[in-house]
Amino acid sequence: MTTIRCGLILTVALAGVNGYSADTNSPEQIAACLAAKALTNSSAMEIITDLTTEIGPRLDGSEAEKRAADWAKKRLEQIGFDKVWIETFPLEHGWVRGIEKAEVIGPSPQPLILTALGGSVPTPDDGIEAEIALFKTYDELLAMPAGSLKGKIAVVTQRMVRAQDGAGYHFAGKIRAAGPSEAARRGAVAYLLRSLGTDGRRVPHTGGTHYAEDAPRIPAAALSASDAEQLERLFDKCAPVKVKLVLTPRVLGPVTSQNVIGEIKGCEKPDEIVLLGAHLDSWDLGTGAIDDGAGVAIVTAASKLIHDLPQRPKRTIRVVLYGSEETGLHGGIAYAKAHQAELEHLVIVAEPDLGQGPIYKMDTGVANPDEPSLKRILTALTPLGVLSGNNESHGSSDVGPLSEAHVPVVEFDMDATDYFDLHHTPEDTLDKIQPSRINQSTAVYAVFAYLAAELDGDYRAPAPKSVK
Amino acid sequence: MTTIRCGLILTVALAGVNGYSADTNSPEQIAACLAAKALTNSSAMEIITDLTTEIGPRLDGSEAEKRAADWAKKRLEQIGFDKVWIETFPLEHGWVRGIEKAEVIGPSPQPLILTALGGSVPTPDDGIEAEIALFKTYDELLAMPAGSLKGKIAVVTQRMVRAQDGAGYHFAGKIRAAGPSEAARRGAVAYLLRSLGTDGRRVPHTGGTHYAEDAPRIPAAALSASDAEQLERLFDKCAPVKVKLVLTPRVLGPVTSQNVIGEIKGCEKPDEIVLLGAHLDSWDLGTGAIDDGAGVAIVTAASKLIHDLPQRPKRTIRVVLYGSEETGLHGGIAYAKAHQAELEHLVIVAEPDLGQGPIYKMDTGVANPDEPSLKRILTALTPLGVLSGNNESHGSSDVGPLSEAHVPVVEFDMDATDYFDLHHTPEDTLDKIQPSRINQSTAVYAVFAYLAAELDGDYRAPAPKSVK
Numbered sequence: 001m002t003t004i005r006c007g008l009i010l011t012v013a014l015a016g017v018n019g020y021s022a023d024t025n026s027p028e029q030i031a032a033c034l035a036a037k038a039l040t041n042s043s044a045m046e047i048i049t050d051l052t053t054e055i056g057p058r059l060d061g062s063e064a065e066k067r068a069a070d071w072a073k074k075r076l077e078q079i080g081f082d083k084v085w086i087e088t089f090p091l092e093h094g095w096v097r098g099i100e101k102a103e104v105i106g107p108s109p110q111p112l113i114l115t116a117l118g119g120s121v122p123t124p125d126d127g128i129e130a131e132i133a134l135f136k137t138y139d140e141l142l143a144m145p146a147g148s149l150k151g152k153i154a155v156v157t158q159r160m161v162r163a164q165d166g167a168g169y170h171f172a173g174k175i176r177a178a179g180p181s182e183a184a185r186r187g188a189v190a191y192l193l194r195s196l197g198t199d200g201r202r203v204p205h206t207g208g209t210h211y212a213e214d215a216p217r218i219p220a221a222a223l224s225a226s227d228a229e230q231l232e233r234l235f236d237k238c239a240p241v242k243v244k245l246v247l248t249p250r251v252l253g254p255v256t257s258q259n260v261i262g263e264i265k266g267c268e269k270p271d272e273i274v275l276l277g278a279h280l281d282s283w284d285l286g287t288g289a290i291d292d293g294a295g296v297a298i299v300t301a302a303s304k305l306i307h308d309l310p311q312r313p314k315r316t317i318r319v320v321l322y323g324s325e326e327t328g329l330h331g332g333i334a335y336a337k338a339h340q341a342e343l344e345h346l347v348i349v350a351e352p353d354l355g356q357g358p359i360y361k362m363d364t365g366v367a368n369p370d371e372p373s374l375k376r377i378l379t380a381l382t383p384l385g386v387l388s389g390n391n392e393s394h395g396s397s398d399v400g401p402l403s404e405a406h407v408p409v410v411e412f413d414m415d416a417t418d419y420f421d422l423h424h425t426p427e428d429t430l431d432k433i434q435p436s437r438i439n440q441s442t443a444v445y446a447v448f449a450y451l452a453a454e455l456d457g458d459y460r461a462p463a464p465k466s467v468k
Numbered sequence: 469m470t471t472i473r474c475g476l477i478l479t480v481a482l483a484g485v486n487g488y489s490a491d492t493n494s495p496e497q498i499a500a501c502l503a504a505k506a507l508t509n510s511s512a513m514e515i516i517t518d519l520t521t522e523i524g525p526r527l528d529g530s531e532a533e534k535r536a537a538d539w540a541k542k543r544l545e546q547i548g549f550d551k552v553w554i555e556t557f558p559l560e561h562g563w564v565r566g567i568e569k570a571e572v573i574g575p576s577p578q579p580l581i582l583t584a585l586g587g588s589v590p591t592p593d594d595g596i597e598a599e600i601a602l603f604k605t606y607d608e609l610l611a612m613p614a615g616s617l618k619g620k621i622a623v624v625t626q627r628m629v630r631a632q633d634g635a636g637y638h639f640a641g642k643i644r645a646a647g648p649s650e651a652a653r654r655g656a657v658a659y660l661l662r663s664l665g666t667d668g669r670r671v672p673h674t675g676g677t678h679y680a681e682d683a684p685r686i687p688a689a690a691l692s693a694s695d696a697e698q699l700e701r702l703f704d705k706c707a708p709v710k711v712k713l714v715l716t717p718r719v720l721g722p723v724t725s726q727n728v729i730g731e732i733k734g735c736e737k738p739d740e741i742v743l744l745g746a747h748l749d750s751w752d753l754g755t756g757a758i759d760d761g762a763g764v765a766i767v768t769a770a771s772k773l774i775h776d777l778p779q780r781p782k783r784t785i786r787v788v789l790y791g792s793e794e795t796g797l798h799g800g801i802a803y804a805k806a807h808q809a810e811l812e813h814l815v816i817v818a819e820p821d822l823g824q825g826p827i828y829k830m831d832t833g834v835a836n837p838d839e840p841s842l843k844r845i846l847t848a849l850t851p852l853g854v855l856s857g858n859n860e861s862h863g864s865s866d867v868g869p870l871s872e873a874h875v876p877v878v879e880f881d882m883d884a885t886d887y888f889d890l891h892h893t894p895e896d897t898l899d900k901i902q903p904s905r906i907n908q909s910t911a912v913y914a915v916f917a918y919l920a921a922e923l924d925g926d927y928r929a930p931a932p933k934s935v936k
Contacts, residue, residue, distance in 0.1 A: 053701045056578030064577070109532070110524030110755070113894060202754070202894040203671075226897045230755070233521045286670070287578070287698070426581060426670040429694045 027454045031380045031447045034305050038443035043301035045435050047075065048294060052287040052430045060281040060324035060331075061094035061255035068280050069258045072296070072321050076262035079304045081319070084262040089334035091324060094255040095119055097284055098248030100221060102192075105129060105242040108234060114192065114221040115204040115285065116247045117176060118327055121217045127246035128153065128190050128219070134235040138175045142182060150187035153243055154179075155235075157228040162198040166354055166416035169423075172196050180220040181212035190245050191220040194228035199421040202226045206283050206424045208327050219247045257281070257323035259331050264307050266453060268314035273342075274452045275318045276303065276445060277332075277351035277398045279325035286428030290419060292397075293430075294438055295352040296321055302445035306453075313453035315347060322398040325353070332398030336405055346407045348452050348459050350445070353397040354414040355423075356433055357441030361413035363389035365403055366459040373457030380447050384440060389413060408459035410452075412444055495922045499848045499915045502773050506911035511769035513903050515543065516762060520755040520898045528749040528792035528799075529562035529723035536748050537726045540764070540789050544730035547772045549787070552730040557802035559792060562723040563587055565752055566716030568689060570660075573597060573710040576702055582660065582689040583672040583753065584715045585644060586795055587679070591687045595714035596621065596658050602703040606643045610650060618655035621711055622647075623703075625696045630666040634822055634884035637891075640664050648688040649680035658713050659688040662696035667889040670694045674751050674892045676795050687715045725749070725791035727799050732775050734921060736782035741810075742920045743786045744771065744913060745800070745819035745866045747793035754896030758887060760865075761898075762906055763820040764789055770913035774921075781921035783815060790866040793821070800866030804873060814875045816920050816927050818913070821865040822882040823891075824901055825909030829881035831857035833871055834927040841925030848915050852908060857881060876927035878920075880912055 038044075051071065058068040069086055076084045095118060102112040134155040135141040141156055156175055161168035173196070180191040195205035204224045211217045223231065234241045260280060266272065278295030282288020303319050306312075322331030336343070348366070352359075362378055369391040378388055393411035395403035403409045422428045506512075519539065526536040537554055544552040563586060570580040602623040603609040609624055624643055629636035641664070648659040663673035672692045679685045691699065702709045728748060734740065746763030750756020771787050774780075790799030804811070816834070820827075830846055837859040846856055861879035863871035871877045890896045 049701070053698060054576045056572075056576060056698075104524075108522045108524060200899050202897060226895075226899050229899060230521060230524075230897070233517070427694075429670060429698070431668050431694050431697060 027451055028376065028380050030309065031450050034446040034450055035384060035443040037305055038302065038446050039439050041301065041305065041439065043304055044297040044438045044442045045433070047300050048289060048297035048433055048438065049430060051293050051296060052289050056287045057284045058280065058282050058288060059284040060257050060327050061091045061252070065257060065281050065323060069260050069323065072260040072280055075300065076260070076319065079300070080307050081262035082265045084260070086258050086260050087338060088256050088258045089330065091255050091257050091330055094252035095327070096250050096252065098122065098250060099246055101246045102221070103244050104234065105244050107239050107241070112227045112231070112243070113202055113204060113224045114227065115206045116249050117220045117222060118206055118208040118283070120209060120220045120247060120249055122248045122250070123190065123219045123245055125248065127244050129242060129244045130189055131240045131242050132231065132235065134231060136232065138179065141179070144186050146185060147187045149183060152188055153190045153192060153245065154183035154188035155192045155231060157194040157232055159194065160196050160198055160420065162417065162420070164415055164417050165413055166419065168198065169196060169420055176207050176222070177210050180209050180218055181215035184215040184218045188218060190218050192223050195222040195224060197225065197420050197423065197425070200225045203425045203427055206285055219245065221245070221247060257330060259323055259335050260321040262319045264303060264312065264317045266315040267312040270316050271345055272315040272347050273318045273345050274315055274347050274449055275320060275349040275399070276449055277320045277322060277349065279322040279331060279353060279398055281323050281325055283326055283424050285424065285426045287430065288428060289430045289433055290355045290422055290428050291424065292325070292353050294356040294433065297438060298352050298441045298445050301442045302449055305446045306450050313450055314456070315453035317449050317453055325398055329398060329400065332401045335398070336401035343402065343405050343407055346402065348408045348410055349395065349399045349402050350410040350412060350448065351396050351399045352412065352414060352441060352445065354416050355419040356438045357414045358437050359386055359412040359414050359441050359444045361387045361389040363393040363411040363413060364391045364409065365393035365395060365411070366391065366408040368459060368461050371457050371459055373451065373455040376455060377448055377451045380451060381444055384443055384447070386444060410448065412448070414441065495919055496844070496848050498777065499918050502914040502918055503852060503911040505773055506770065506914050507907050509769065509773065509907065511772055512765040512906045512910045513901070515768050516757060516765035516901055516906065517898060519761050519764060520757050524755045525752045526748065526750050526756060527752040528725050528795050529559045533725060533749050533791055537728050537791065540728040540748055543768065544728070544787065547768070548775050549730035550733045552728070554726050554728050555806060556724050556726045557798065559723050559725050559798055562720035563795070564718050564720065566590065566718060567714055569714045570689070571712050572702065573712050575707050575709070580691060580695045580699070580711070581670055581672060582691045582695065583674045584717050585688045585690060586674055586676040586751070588677060588688045588715060588717055589685045590716045590718070591658065591713055593716065595712050596687070597710065597712045598657055599708045599710050600699065600703065602699060604700065606647065609647070612654050614653060615655045617651060620656055621658045621660060621713065622651035622656035623660045623699060625662040625700050627662065628664050628666055628888065630885065630888070632883055632885050633881055634887065636666065637664060637888055644675050644690070645678050648677050648686055649683035652683040652686045656686060658686050660691050663690040663692060665693065665888050665891060665893070668693045671893045671895055674753055687713065689713070689715055725798060727791055727803050728789040730787045732771060732780065732785045734783040735780040738784050739813055740783040740815050741786045741813050742783055742815050742917055743788060743817040743867070744917055745788045745790060745817065747790040747799060747821060747866055749791050749793055751794055751892050753892065753894040755898065756896060757898045757901055758823045758890055758896050759892065760793070760821050762824040762901065765906060766820050766909045766913050769910045770917055773914045774918050781918055782924070783921035785917050785921055793866055797866060797868065800869045803866070804869035811870065811873055811875055814870065816876045816878055817863065817867045817870050818878040818880060818916065819864050819867045820880060820882060820909060820913065822884050823887040824906045825882045826905050827854055827880040827882050827909050827912045829855045829857040831861040831879040831881060832859045832877065833861035833863060833879070834859065834876040836927060836929050839925050839927055841919065841923040844923060845916055845919045848919060849912055852911055852915070854912060878916065880916070882909065
């Protein structure tokens, strides 16, 4: 009978009548209403459309990221959040992309398509010309002795594996993060990798890299999948392959970024907070639709649905739209630091940052996975197609630093089968967003946030011993 | 029993025994052998792999196109063509791409991805900044009075329709070819169109444009589908949208291009020629795999299969790998002119230039569509999945000028459903080629060429009157 009662609630709510009574509707019934509404509602699509159209790309520390923050603050206010504010934090330095050109000089002259890794140092203005040393696995590069790549451009063409849970990215991450310094230690003058991506196209994927303190900083860029395969074919002919590389990114001085925070106050326990995160910054190449405009739209639209209920849940729902995630979780770290004194008020936290969904599994990182309300939440999510996962989560992205500080986390696993076809590329644009997928994710977050705010679960207490 | 006899023929051929007799195998049986071999043979894949890897992009008039011609001459010689030669012809001017950058300046600053149309004049070095006038159909632009676009950048975002026979390209062609001059006549300072393509991605499609004599020459470029839709959304907000455009292509002085020609002499009527064409040049953005490396591979591999038969067909098979197709059929026109005296020796001509296939229909453009050998050819192609089409063909691409000179043509319609997802983009690379598709097309061309060279059909004679 949930559906019928749901219709009643919504009718009453829409009519603005105060006859609604929480007593007559269980939390699960209200959650089912939220889910039903999320699946057909246009809020998430409207939010992501406006963010990616009116702002577009929003690299951290940039003017565009500040415009995005102002846009977000206004949007949360329009929705009716009780309190909305911006918290600014410093970034050691900004970074902007420049020219990025590469070509095979010999033996088969032709252009290559690549893009600089975030944070890469530039080449000299007239570029670097050098023979390549190509490795089809990262381990082959690591097996090379010091000095063995002297004067060469190291190229790693290891493929990233497609996996529903994004495990391929996890395993390949070090090729981008640590590869440039590993190549430099062995004498390389520049570093190229096959883009961390699951597509087979002519589109390079950017992403941050991290220079080690004890290695020379060499220019680093990601080849498109097609270009990496072209280099493999040329290299396999066993004649020396010479490449010219021009990268002119610039490191800026200190800049600032910011987190945008909004609250829907709880009606009984306003000091207890269910926190939903997402990050507002994006890489510069696309318009940040799947990464992480989708997350922004999901948590904002889910909160709006809860805000629009005739009666608020007991606890406060706080949305944090983080800045500067892409270049090192700076927003998440700044938030955890600035809010250290109130971390104990955070009941549970969650963040979508793996695309538009659908969400297919619920993991937790809590002290007491047997807490009965978790089972009630999972049961309420079952009709949406959500499986039970494990209790090994450390939280995704920006809520990771909170998990490290022992704040309970939930992680809703999004189907990432096609996520890494688009991730960090110019193709990360609005036209890739499918209403049915982003709405399912919004429904999951709405149900979760509502029940976590309503059900009085305590996820910090140690798990009760089971009596046999 | 075709299969068994086919095995016998091939065995005999491989053993190098001279006991083969054409009398014991019908032309249809030999054609079936050719088809069976083409479907599993690796020749077409080897040819397209080497061309797109060792040469890569080969814009007409470029050094790379000349390298491609040398490569092709050597390849035909290696296969064992009896005679291979290169015919050079002049091009009025060359053209090379330069910087191509665009951005929305206001009200929502963000970059746009586009590419210059082939032949476009440059903007000033510091670009053009202007308000856009956006038209969702080309007819809306045409309906504007003279002078009404003064100082504006005209943008046409009409979508190209996906169709198996490529009809969408045919209908949309004028938007690219004539649009710049139509916009200029109305006062526009630059012209942008939504790429002529069926994909919805962030990848612009280049292609030639044609400036009319009586209109100012304005810079012209193609937006990616995603960027065209982004501009539509911004334009629909009804605030003026201002765009900055920088294009720095250069028009070079007179250059040359060339056709590569190879012959497998007929054993009985060497002066009667079945001509198979394809074009060797490609746009500069990709490596010319589907356009038209595939065509080159199909006709070359089909000819190789016929060459490798124990006995030659009666007529000569001539392969022409044309230069400079993309910027105006220059190779096809030069060939028709240079060979005017021998056009009557051309029995029939065909050219694949719509991707890798599969081929699904056979059209003709002949004086006597009831010629019995055409029916025999079609019957032999039926097992490969080829339908009977019409007699309205004027030949595709480079053989068009021959059709105009009343040379009989066959046109094998290739399934172009996904061709315009890749056409004229950086995505036109080897990894898009599927052996099963290119091999089917090779089988069709091998069967056609063999039977046309063996069956004595005369496609120039007037159709016999049917007696009722």
